[in-house]
Amino acid sequence: MAHNLPPQLGEALSRASMFFVFIFIWSFALFAGITMVWLLAWAVRRGEFQNLRDASRMIFDDGEPIGEVTDRFPESIKASGEGR
Numbered sequence: 001m002a003h004n005l006p007p008q009l010g011e012a013l014s015r016a017s018m019f020f021v022f023i024f025i026w027s028f029a030l031f032a033g034i035t036m037v038w039l040l041a042w043a044v045r046r047g048e049f050q051n052l053r054d055a056s057r058m059i060f061d062d063g064e065p066i067g068e069v070t071d072r073f074p075e076s077i078k079a080s081g082e083g084r
Helices: 007-046 052-057 074-080
Strands: none
Touching: none
16 A cells, blocks of 8 residues: 655655654663763762772682683683593
8 A cells, every 4th residue: 555645745754753763862872871971970979999909809719810711712621631
């Protein structure tokens, strides 16, 4: 079923729909930007960026000490003979 709209009306509808698409995109970008700035301020207020060095070492323990490679790809395990 074909719509027989006059060319001017079809062009006006196309412009109007593009306008709403642009409004949606820009409003989403503005919302996302404001949210990111708010989250950054929240993290600074909570002290999340203080003492980053200790926080970066917190994931290591005796089973995975700092500076020692414990993860390997399966091919390198087979080649080194550790998988036996």
